[in-house]
Amino acid sequence: MARECGVDVSTVSRCLNNKGYVSPETRIRIVATAERLNYVPNHLARSLVTGNSHTLGLIISDIRNPFFAEMARGVEDAANTAGLDLILCNTDLHPEKQARYIKSLVSKAIDGIIVNWAARLDPADEDLLLSYGIPIVLLNSPTGVRKLSTVSVDNRQGGFLAGSYLLKLGHRRLAILTGPENQSRVAEREEGFLRSLEKSGDKASAVILHGDQNFLGGYQMGWKLISDHPEVTAVFTHNDVMAFGALKAFSEAGRRVPDEISVVGFDNVQISQMIQPALTTVNQPKYEIGVAAVELLLRLREKPQPTAPTHRVYDVNLVERQSAARLIPSFHVVK
Amino acid sequence: MARECGVDVSTVSRCLNNKGYVSPETRIRIVATAERLNYVPNHLARSLVTGNSHTLGLIISDIRNPFFAEMARGVEDAANTAGLDLILCNTDLHPEKQARYIKSLVSKAIDGIIVNWAARLDPADEDLLLSYGIPIVLLNSPTGVRKLSTVSVDNRQGGFLAGSYLLKLGHRRLAILTGPENQSRVAEREEGFLRSLEKSGDKASAVILHGDQNFLGGYQMGWKLISDHPEVTAVFTHNDVMAFGALKAFSEAGRRVPDEISVVGFDNVQISQMIQPALTTVNQPKYEIGVAAVELLLRLREKPQPTAPTHRVYDVNLVERQSAARLIPSFHVVK
DNA sequence: CTGAAAGCGCTTACAG
DNA sequence: CTGAAAGCGCTTACAG
Numbered sequence: 001m002a003r004e005c006g007v008d009v010s011t012v013s014r015c016l017n018n019k020g021y022v023s024p025e026t027r028i029r030i031v032a033t034a035e036r037l038n039y040v041p042n043h044l045a046r047s048l049v050t051g052n053s054h055t056l057g058l059i060i061s062d063i064r065n066p067f068f069a070e071m072a073r074g075v076e077d078a079a080n081t082a083g084l085d086l087i088l089c090n091t092d093l094h095p096e097k098q099a100r101y102i103k104s105l106v107s108k109a110i111d112g113i114i115v116n117w118a119a120r121l122d123p124a125d126e127d128l129l130l131s132y133g134i135p136i137v138l139l140n141s142p143t144g145v146r147k148l149s150t151v152s153v154d155n156r157q158g159g160f161l162a163g164s165y166l167l168k169l170g171h172r173r174l175a176i177l178t179g180p181e182n183q184s185r186v187a188e189r190e191e192g193f194l195r196s197l198e199k200s201g202d203k204a205s206a207v208i209l210h211g212d213q214n215f216l217g218g219y220q221m222g223w224k225l226i227s228d229h230p231e232v233t234a235v236f237t238h239n240d241v242m243a244f245g246a247l248k249a250f251s252e253a254g255r256r257v258p259d260e261i262s263v264v265g266f267d268n269v270q271i272s273q274m275i276q277p278a279l280t281t282v283n284q285p286k287y288e289i290g291v292a293a294v295e296l297l298l299r300l301r302e303k304p305q306p307t308a309p310t311h312r313v314y315d316v317n318l319v320e321r322q323s324a325a326r327l328i329p330s331f332h333v334v335k
Numbered sequence: 336m337a338r339e340c341g342v343d344v345s346t347v348s349r350c351l352n353n354k355g356y357v358s359p360e361t362r363i364r365i366v367a368t369a370e371r372l373n374y375v376p377n378h379l380a381r382s383l384v385t386g387n388s389h390t391l392g393l394i395i396s397d398i399r400n401p402f403f404a405e406m407a408r409g410v411e412d413a414a415n416t417a418g419l420d421l422i423l424c425n426t427d428l429h430p431e432k433q434a435r436y437i438k439s440l441v442s443k444a445i446d447g448i449i450v451n452w453a454a455r456l457d458p459a460d461e462d463l464l465l466s467y468g469i470p471i472v473l474l475n476s477p478t479g480v481r482k483l484s485t486v487s488v489d490n491r492q493g494g495f496l497a498g499s500y501l502l503k504l505g506h507r508r509l510a511i512l513t514g515p516e517n518q519s520r521v522a523e524r525e526e527g528f529l530r531s532l533e534k535s536g537d538k539a540s541a542v543i544l545h546g547d548q549n550f551l552g553g554y555q556m557g558w559k560l561i562s563d564h565p566e567v568t569a570v571f572t573h574n575d576v577m578a579f580g581a582l583k584a585f586s587e588a589g590r591r592v593p594d595e596i597s598v599v600g601f602d603n604v605q606i607s608q609m610i611q612p613a614l615t616t617v618n619q620p621k622y623e624i625g626v627a628a629v630e631l632l633l634r635l636r637e638k639p640q641p642t643a644p645t646h647r648v649y650d651v652n653l654v655e656r657q658s659a660a661r662l663i664p665s666f667h668v669v670k
Numbered sequence: 671c672t673g674a675a676a677g678c679g680c681t682t683a684c685a686g
Numbered sequence: 687c688t689g690a691a692a693g694c695g696c697t698t699a700c701a702g
Contacts, residue, residue, distance in 0.1 A: 008673045013697060021671050038466065043442040044388060045695035048379050048678045055422070055443075062408065064605065069404045073397065076425050085439060087390070088423040090411050104420060107378040108390075131373065215609055244609040251611050270399065274550055274579040275610050276586050343689045348681060356687050380680035383694045 005033045016041060047109055056297065057105040059089040059098060059115035060139070066269040067239070067286060068116070071139070074290025075114060082298060084111060093118045106132045112297035114290075117142050120182075135300035137293045141311070143184045149300065149309040151293045155185055158282040158316040159192025162236045162264045165280075165318055167200050170327035171234035171262060174206040177221040177246055178238040179213035186213075186238055189266060193236055207232060218245025226253045233261055233327055240265040240272045240281055247275070247323070258325035268319050277322035285314050340368045351376060382444060391632065392440040394424040394433060394450040395474070401604040402574070402621060403451070406474070409625025410449060417633060419446060428453045441467045447632035449625075452477045455517075470635035472628045476646070478519045484635065484644040486628045490520055493617040493651040494527025497571045497599045500615075500653055502535050505662035506569035506597060509541040512556040512581055513573040514548035521548075521573055524601060528571055542567055553580025561588045568596055568662055575600040575607045575616055582610070582658070593660035603654055612657035620649050 005012070007026060015022045015030045022030075033039070047053040056079050060068045072088065079086045087110070089101040098118045105113055112135035121142040129136050130147060138150040166174060176193055179186045190208065197204045207229045211217040218237055222245060225232060237243040243265035247257060255261050257277055265272060265281035272279035292312055299310075340347070342361060350357045350365045357365075368374070382388040391414050395403045407423065414421045422445070424436040433453045440448055447470035456477040464471050465482060473485040501509060511528055514521045525543065532539045542564045546552040553572055557580060560567060572578040578600035582592060590596050592612055600607060603618035627647055634645075 009696070010674080010698080011672060013695095014672090017697085019697095023671055026672085038463070040438060040442045040467075042383075042444065042695050043439075044379055044383050044444050045678085046697070048377075048383055048680085048695085049697045051678080053379065063398060063411070064401070064404045064408050066399070066401065066404070069399045069401070072423070073399050073425060076398070076423060085422045085424075085443070087420045088407070088411060089420075090408060090415075103375060104378075107375045108420070109377065109379050128373070132375075215605075241609075244606075248609065248611065270550075271579075271606050271609075274576075274583065274606075276583065344680070345682080345690080346688060349688090352681085354682095358687055361688080377679050380678070380694085383679085383696085384681045386694080 005030055051109060052111050052301075053109045054083060055085045055087060055108065055110055056294065057087045057089060057101070057110050057113040057115075059091060059101055059113065061093045061116060061118070062090050063088060065241075066271060067267050067284075070269065070286040071290040074287035075294055076290075077287075078291040078294035082294065084294075091118055095119050102129070102132075106134065110134060111301060112136065114139060114293045114297065116140055121145055121148075135297045137296045137300070139289065139293060140185060145309075147309055149296050149311065151289050151296060151312045151314075153284050153289070153314045153316055155188035155316075156192035156195070158266055158284075159189040159194075159236070160196045161192075161316065161318045162266070162282055163193040163196030164200070165320075166234040166236065166262060166264060166324065167196060167202065167204060169234070169262065169324060172202060172204040172327075173229075173232045173234070174204060175225055175229060175232045175235045176206055176208045176237075177218060177225070177235060177242055178208065178210055179217070179242075181210060189238060213238060213242060215241050215245040215248075218242030219249050220245070222246035222249025223253065226250070226255060234264070234324065235261065236264050236266075238266060240267040240269045240279060243272075243279055243281070243323070244275065247279075258323055259328065262324035262327075264318075264324050273321065280321045280324040281319055282316050283319045284316055289314060340365055386444060387446050387636075388444045389418060390420045390422060390443065390445055391629065392422045392424060392436070392445050392448040392450075394426060394436055394448065396428045396451060396453070397425050398423060400576075401606060402602050402619075405604065405621040406625040409622035410629055411625075412622075413626040413629035417629065419629075426453055430454050437464070437467075441469065445469060446636060447471065449474060449628045449632060451475055456480055456483075470632045472631045472635070474624065474628060475520060480644075482644055484631050484646065486624050486631060486647045486649070488619045488624070488649045488651055490523035490651075491527035491530070493601055493619075494524040494529075494571070495531045496527075496651065496653045497601070497617055498528040498531030499535075500655075501569040501571065501597060501599060501659065502531060502537065502539060504569070504597065504659060507537060507539040507662075508564075508566045508568050509539060510560055510564060510567045510570045511541055511543045511572075512553060512560070512570060512577055513543065513545055514552070514577075516545060524573060548573060548577060550576050550580040550583075553577030554584050555580070557581035557584025558588065561585070561590060569599070569659065570596065571599050571601075573601060575602040575604045575614060578607075578614055578616070578658070579610065582614075593658050594663065597659035597662075599653075599659050608656065615656045615659040616654055617651050618654045619651055624649060 076086050091098040114137050116139040121144045126147045141150045141152045209221045211221045265279050268281045268283035411421050426433045449472050451474040456479045461482045476485045476487045544556045546556045600614050600616035603616045607614035
């Protein structure tokens, strides 16, 4: 490209990057030949010199989870706007897979990593991550985060909103279908829900079932609930997909939603408005979370490294649809 | 790292890459210091020399579409197994955005690109793509592909299966809710469906509605169908999400599925089994398509470039669930 | 305003 | 078996 044009590579470099002086005539000539040759500069070589690869890494459990797909789209759009590419990594929450990915990203001089951390985060993990010297933002707040920045959602508030809403509809026999207790998210949503019961002063009670955080888990717990606790009239699930599972179980068992049993989910994934009845659920700003994570990353890249971590917490809100309704006493099944 | 250990960088390189001779003693020493220093080799520098970046590009319209999410997961898993990272690009089917992404990937010396091509593919496009000298695999077969390899699905067969199935259930007044006619996929599925009607010999007829290929499009066409063609008892949609939209419209209109109207979708995305009634649909091996695309890419990377393109076409199959049923004459609404 | 030189951190023949 | 040398394709001060 340079010899084709009769100038030095350094001149081409200055020209195409718009830095340093280049005479108008040479500029025109260079741009013209670049176009003619369909010249694509080698970004790798540039990265090796400048030390930044214009690439971001996103580490999540599984892109097939619509929650992550929506968030990933926010990340990708924000990255793209900033001129960065996005490397996608699915860990299935395996810490070893996560560690492998991080190492691979670091070796590619990645500009930053956004990660939905797989397990508990102990101080040693944090120090290791920090030692790589690249910006890192967590998409959740695993217990124990002290030095890394995070973007998350007010899970307690979400649980509280769901509980308050069901109480307001007149329900007193409630249930929570949720995931493994050791996850901070799970614990927080449950806590918020239970706090709404306490605050109400009514003698409302809640059955708590733990299971897998997916469709099948929701389905199984749905059946278990019906057989073990037929008195329950309202259910809060840890996420939307579990709500879909519960809905299926209730339908198979002949329990009509929302007439006989109300269901409130969490996430507000796109499908929740497509199903019948449309799901009442706690909305998380998934796309915005993705965008915010990129923003934090870019800010970390500017500042000197050992800066105080930022924690951005988004509010959630309840989206009323058709899966929850006022308790009709006549429909109330008594054991 | 090299001086820390008292050996030359070239020795470190040979050792860590397991190529060339390294004495057992030095090997041990090198591995030990590498571990102690938590040394991560700079992959960028290596790529600059070897000319391959161990990264793949995946270009699709939108990762939030569950069809692509499932395919993307297949791509990512296969890439990961081969030691490659995956760059994700969402184009929203904008050709300019697509072109920008491709250029960016090429400049990063990407090992290959998998792309769900956005528009028609004319010979000039193909030549441009080929000129980059990197492996490229298309995830669809836009009309006009001659020199690029593709992985796709037998869309005609899918349409045919759906049509035959509905005919077998006794339906004679049918409808197709589909997307814009200029897309080859759309045309093929429609063709296959219509061929099943012709072959049957029955005097069956099909209403054809065109609209947006998403939930809203399916919803709108669902309503339109009910008001303009109330005699129709069975519907085939271009994809599952459109089926969800139609289902919602039918439900709102008080038309019971499958008793009064049957619905068959296309794709078999995970949610199709979660909804009520579970969707009968034509299954595409989405994950396998993603894996196959990576395989083709790797094969292209081995062979000398101007090799004959490969076209892998997957079979589809009908998944019977609850949204389609035998026509019950008494339920048949006559205009 | 432009070219020559050094260097980014590796790999790869090639001497020794 | 190991080191010295050249080079991957750029960028970045620095002369001229």
